Amino acid sequence: MSSVSISDVARRAGVSRATVSRVLNGSTEALVTQGTRTLVRQAVEDLGYHPSAIARGLAGKPMNTVGIILAYELPSVTTDPFLSPVLDGILAVSKRERQKTIIFVEDNWEDAFASLPVYCDGHCDGLVLVAPCTDSQIVGALQSGRTPFVLIGDSREMPGIAVADIDNVAAARLAVGHLLAQGHRRIAALCGNRELLSSHQRLQGYTEALAEWNVPQDNSLILPGQYWEASGSERARLLMELPIGQRPTALFCQNERIAVGALEGLLSLGIRVPQEVSIIGIGDYPAMIGATPALTTVHIPLRKVGERAVEMLLSHVQQSPEREERTILTGWLIERGSTAPPVCDIS
Amino acid sequence: MSSVSISDVARRAGVSRATVSRVLNGSTEALVTQGTRTLVRQAVEDLGYHPSAIARGLAGKPMNTVGIILAYELPSVTTDPFLSPVLDGILAVSKRERQKTIIFVEDNWEDAFASLPVYCDGHCDGLVLVAPCTDSQIVGALQSGRTPFVLIGDSREMPGIAVADIDNVAAARLAVGHLLAQGHRRIAALCGNRELLSSHQRLQGYTEALAEWNVPQDNSLILPGQYWEASGSERARLLMELPIGQRPTALFCQNERIAVGALEGLLSLGIRVPQEVSIIGIGDYPAMIGATPALTTVHIPLRKVGERAVEMLLSHVQQSPEREERTILTGWLIERGSTAPPVCDIS
């Protein structure tokens, strides 16, 4: 294939390499005669020439490559209900914009931090960090470098840092607000990984919703944990050990994996959902659509987040004048079968 | 971050760039004095130097990057039950071997063929083609180039072409053999996309199994189609329009998406599975585990195929002496609830 270089083309066309380059890069169309132009084109065609991305990279041109960094310890990256749509969005826009996509998978953000030099070794024009740990040093390190980057799922306000994320506070407020509107007053919060910002934001949404409805917050109903099914079922079971009066009548699960786990936990205890306890999650993950009863949830446009992240990154890379700094997308409530008004406990 | 070059390090350490390069590449450890060695190391440390991948690429060193090419027209790459485990395997091994992974997603193999120059522009040391279309010119073109490549899911015998795949013939024989052993004699074959080799191989397995049991093949029971749910339900319905005596008592679905569709189709017609009609698929896709009744299937180790593909590719890239050319992995039967002996039709 390649191995035919610009010099070969130049020789064949009887011109200099510079001219070939000019024809190919079409800079200011007028700089080359129509004649030599076609001459060069012909030579390119004959030889099957294609420029080396590496060489032009070295010469200062963009590599047309975006790097995606994600930390994931489990064996399957593609089936994570959060990552999966985000990746799809990223890949879709990358393709549309004719960008190559390098996927860097690390076990955790410490490893990712250690690999920073690799991400910035010239291969990529810019980076997308998917849901970095709040306490990772990576963002700071990246800031003092020259590689443009965009954060997904870490929307703290930081001056000059580009972010694409969903509005976690609003999503949680929507979910908890729905429960409150149905009459629930004892609502447990099953939180996600505390090292992820989303978890704090969703807890804040919970707090805000309660405040809005003038319902006092009972901290014993706020349970830390992980964004996983097992963590959900475990906590759901735990809550059901409470004396009946102190039991929550509804569970606000910070994502849908927790919700699925919680549902399973309750059902295994013979507790009926939503008749005895309501469950709501955040995510609307396609993989969880089969749950019975179907889970009421807040849909969050994750694919869109992935899309916007790449779009923002490219606008940074290309130094567009109107580059956006923050894209925060909002979700919407989807009522299904796992929530209902509480039976007797409208206190 | 970067922008500090090898010259800076050389200057700081008071040596030549060549020496720095020697220290860093550790070629034949003895070539540099312990003294200068530490001197250089120190300078590297102080300046936070990291070599530019593109520069060393230009200089002829490997880029430590593998390219993955897949054609996929639907919006979600990550949720395809075939692609997903393959990708996971690829990503896992890439990570383990410290290779960067570039994912090239194309709408179809014609587009992929057209993009060949991009794949081979120096970015990647080698390529993995996931399930290329049998009639795509891409394999031929790649063959006349110098970029090493491995095929996944296209195990035709081609001299000198590296392949990782599952044994489709054996998988199909396993599935159909199971139905035959249960007493089925009228077994329909719901085929997958004919432009994929797997479909032909699975049909061959069907034929072989019938022959093995001395059951004459009825070509009217062989239905072409696609590897999708809709194509499965459509054909299942069609088959049920046959007069009762000509109806198949079992459906051999060439993958599990077809099987899920077929199941749905039969149930919607009020036909009981497996009491009236048995269904078997190939795949054992995690996403389809919730079907009722649970689908009997042939598990195929797709993740492993992805893993082996990258391992093989790297052994080619690194010119290992013992490089494998073909890895064909076999699946195994998983009996679940969608197959049972036929009621009356043991002819």
Place this chain on the structure above:
DNA sequence: TTGTAAGCGTTATCAC
């Protein structure tokens, strides 16, 4: 053991 210099395939800055 170390330095010098050529080369990898481009692009860009000059002259002409």
Place this chain on the structure above:
DNA sequence: GTGATAACGCTTACAA
């Protein structure tokens, strides 16, 4: 308009 020529950052003979 076009052609030398010098970068770009690194590796690697070849000299010393």
